[in-house]
Amino acid sequence: MATSALTPPAEHPAELLLEFPDNFLLIDLCGEYDRNLATIENALSVQILRRGNQLAVLGEEDSLATAARVLQAIYQRLEAGKSLEVGDIDRELRMGPGTNPAPIDTDDQKELFKGDPNANRVEIKTRKKLIEPRTEAQKAYVKSLFDNELAFGIGPAGTGKTYLAVAVGVNMFINGHVDRIILSRPAVEAGEKLGYLPGDMKDKVDPYMQPLYDALNDFLPGKQAAKLIEEKRIEIAPLAFMRGRTLSNAFVVLDEAQNATSMQMKMFLTRLGEGSRMVITGDRTQIDLPRGVSSGLWDAERLLKSIPKISFNYFTSKDVVRHPLVAAIIEAYEADEA
Missing domain, CATH: 3.40.50.300 (P-loop containing nucleotide triphosphate hydrolases)
Structure with a gap:
């Protein structure tokens, strides 16, 4: 499970530090040549830097929260043993947090x-x-x-x-x-x-x-x-x-x-x-x-x-x-x- 900490910014931009315990899963999260990170950066106008088993996300505070949600959701998917495709990242970017759907009757x-x-x-x-x-x-x-x-x-x-x-x-x-x-x-x-x-x-x-x-x-x-x-x-x-x-x-x-x-x-x-x-x-x-x-x-x-x-x-x-x-x-x- 990833952990995060928001560093109070002395100057723009703000920085959010996310920690991922499993380095192998982190490699899959980043993707080949960090292409998954680049997709998230382009979509949210943030910068993501890798530091060991941590990812530092730089940008506006609203964008940091979204980037953290997306990165943690992707990491949880990998922890569950599921594959990761470009469409999965797109889905996480599109689907914000919300209430669970109403239960089905039967x-x-x-x-x-x-x-x-x-x-x-x-x-x-x-x-x-x-x-x-x-x-x-x-x-x-x-x-x-x-x-x-x-x-x-x-x-x-x-x-x-x-x-x-x-x-x-x-x-x-x-x-x-x-x-x-x-x-x-x-x-x-x-x-x-x-x-x-x-x-x-x-x-x-x-x-x-x-x-x-x-x-x-x-x-x-x-x-x-x-x-x-x-x-x-x-x-x-x-x-x-x-x-x-x-x-x-x-x-x-x-x-x-x-x-x-x-x-x-x-x-x-x-x-x-x-x-x-x-x-x-x-x-x-x-x-x-x-x-x-x-x-x-x-x-x-x-x-x-x-x-x-x-x-x-x-x-x-x-x-x-x-x-x-x-x-x-x-x-x-x-x-x-x-």
Whole structure:
């Protein structure tokens, strides 16, 4: 456990001294060529100096407190035997201290969360790794996926809407809370005509479904995922294939819902059966429908917002967890539209 002491500054800047007992963990905390420290320095406008098993943080007092929280949270993660990635540092920088999320109603659902009360953290356990929401909006979204039978995730690309939904679906599946996972999206081309694709029906639709395969393969070993798909316990199919079905005891995700028409959205929402959870994700700024065709996501948001037990979760550019430039690009487009 790291210890800290604030040195009363005789002159600007203030200095905070943090002590870390395990030098090997401290090396991992600093990162190769101190790149982890550089990330924190750039984000908080502080200077971090290593002195033996201590880190001296120099800067404004408010920034020192944040830097200390981030460094200690990272060190605790390493103490727990967890790996450290760039995204973990980004998450700690984004997620400030706060109250723990409200408890979930059932004991079964409580087991799906592994919370660290000191770091106000939520983790989703899958076969391959633990998934941790990186922003407050993502944490609220994950909680709503467990709390509600129908949830919407609306926001720009890169905010983890689909990724977290698939992670929760895998979690509920491996814990026996649902019998199947069904992942779907409209087979709509993004602004350009690709013409006829070769192969059978699966070959033709797989390019549209690839992002869902990518997310699924992040949470399940390849052979296990392939076996479950072969057994139809995991289905990845275009939205058009949902008509006429009743989806019971399943975790169902509709991705890119902004490209569903109003009739398709109504059709999909009415597939919800007993024991199922349904998640609708979309980005209202990336509608690829023909001019004059109304987006089903817009209509669903307008018509269903007042219905209890249906949650709507919204993301902004601040929740982008891809490359930092993605957030800057989204903000630039939003500013231009405004």
